[in-house]
Amino acid sequence: MIDARLITLRVFARCGTIGATAELTGYSPSAVSAQLRELQRVLGMQLLTKDGRGVRLTAAGRYLVSGSDTLIAEWESLRAAAMEAGDQMPARFGLGGFSTAAAQLLAPLAATLRSTRPQLEVQVLEANPARCFDLLVAERIDLAVIVAMQSDTHAEDDPRFEQTVLLDDPLDVIIPSNHPLASRETVTLEELASEPWITEAVGSTYHSLFTAAFTAVGVTPRIAHEAVEWETQIAFVGAGLGVGLLPRLAPLRSAENVVRLRITGKGKPARRIVAAVRRGSIASPLIQESLDILQVRAKRILAARPEDDL
Amino acid sequence: MIDARLITLRVFARCGTIGATAELTGYSPSAVSAQLRELQRVLGMQLLTKDGRGVRLTAAGRYLVSGSDTLIAEWESLRAAAMEAGDQMPARFGLGGFSTAAAQLLAPLAATLRSTRPQLEVQVLEANPARCFDLLVAERIDLAVIVAMQSDTHAEDDPRFEQTVLLDDPLDVIIPSNHPLASRETVTLEELASEPWITEAVGSTYHSLFTAAFTAVGVTPRIAHEAVEWETQIAFVGAGLGVGLLPRLAPLRSAENVVRLRITGKGKPARRIVAAVRRGSIASPLIQESLDILQVRAKRILAARPEDDL
DNA sequence: ATATCTGTGCACAATAGGTGCATGATCGAT
DNA sequence: ATCGATCATGCACCTATTGTGCACAGATAT
Incomplete structure (x- = not known):
């Protein structure tokens, strides 16, 4: 109003x-x-x-x-x-989210809402985290599922938003299936320090996750190639161009010659996935219901994992 | 907004x-x-x-x-x-007020603002106190000069408004010039208890002031006639139909055969004139300036009076 | 200078938002 | 019961707000 x-x-x-x-x-x-x-x-x-x-x-x-x-x-x-x-309930409900992780949480949410509230007009916008916040401010969307950035720590206490942690999604390593370490179950980042790495462009959402993971263990990886889409990155790895980091939530369906390994050691990188809403709106029944659905979904995802990943 | x-x-x-x-x-x-x-x-x-x-x-x-x-x-x-x-400054400024008292305060205010801020569109609406509050809520006006009612005491702490006392305007008695008491300077309400009184209709703004004045001294006056306009009431008194109460601020220009007397004794009735604005707006420079002008005007009015009236 | 990026003014189109009257529903009085 | 009064609302119509697309002007970088 x-x-x-x-x-x-x-x-x-x-x-x-x-x-x-x-x-x-x-x-x-x-x-x-x-x-x-x-x-x-x-x-x-x-x-x-x-x-x-x-x-x-x-x-x-x-x-x-x-x-x-x-x-x-x-x-x-x-x-x-x-x-x-x-x-x-409101008549319209705008959702925003980024990438596959959001898709795995947002898509089921949208589907559930569509079936339980047929008259509710649900709109989903794919946008990166920064843009999601902008879209929240612009009132184009009402709820966003995003990856919390280290650099955006200030967003935690932004007076415009309220955020709820959904889950921590660990990053795995993907390597060619003919790689010497391919038969291992787990690796440490140190073991892969000298490998040629494939990551996203500098300044992208995940590049900072990448660097943060390695600075945590004190090694400086060599960035050999850059890819925007996960699929592209996986294809690069499959072609033997190097190794890469892949969030657990990102599926590995089309990869015959690529192996996914868990990371162990002190550096266990993960991305934190949170839901963000405009401050004040969190008491809305529709927001509450949506957050509940997201939390259930997140718990189900966590439950399907080995215990050591939490 | x-x-x-x-x-x-x-x-x-x-x-x-x-x-x-x-x-x-x-x-x-x-x-x-x-x-x-x-x-x-x-x-x-x-x-x-x-x-x-x-x-x-x-x-x-x-x-x-x-x-x-x-x-x-x-x-x-x-x-x-x-x-x-x-x-x-805002472009538009709406003022509301009631009756002669407001006119004596609002008219100079409007005139001053018009001359000092030529581009400011000033609009004055005459309306009774209750309607003034409504007009404030409806955002038709931004400042109202009204008579605080005893019955509206709850309006004091209404979360929608902020009020500033401008002055207390005492009520005088008007009696025919051929009345036995006409040569007196002051009277008490008790002395006039048995007179036929002229007042406004029951339920009007001033009727409650009238009754409050008499209940304060513990007498029950006889209401002989009713009039809406001050001029009418004065004419009634001039015609010898009875006596009446008249606010000090109401002028007595057209009355040759009517005498205005001050009231003394424990019952010194007065009406309290206050300025009301929407809560929060009181910090606005234009509101502040207007309140200052009103206060100066009120002080000048008080200064022109004998000291015993404060 | 030239190219480019900025914001803004203008003609035009769409649409939100207004009025006035007619209609339907409810209540109180005869 | 009936009638009139009182309210809210729907409809036709009109206005004016508000958006678009294009052209244009100022400022900057090359």
């Missing part, structure tokens, strides 16, 4: 340019520009100033955006409580 | 019928109906139920309305702080 133009302003504050705001909110740049102009007119405040070829928030604008955090959170909370008081 | 439909819902919660809501908000009944229907659709909540020939809030609706108090207050507060941070 907070005016859409204020939401737009918040998104702008996050990404800094009209164009990016338009892309994120789904409007055209002209519309965003007009919205912000209208917002200034209605409030009688100057919120933006020209800055080079772009625009920048004024002091009043920054103040408004920073203060709107609690306002939005309070609205979400109110909305959620009213929902609960009336025992009702 | 809170959605207009939520404001409408709040007004509805206050007055209970679509028609009254329409009258108060300035919309047509159809528009109010459509707005509330839309609100329910957007929120995915049922907020209203048919109840006889009218409609009634559901549990969710009541919850939403009650919780929106703090939400609105927080928004007003944020808006005010942003205004102050940016050293800026």
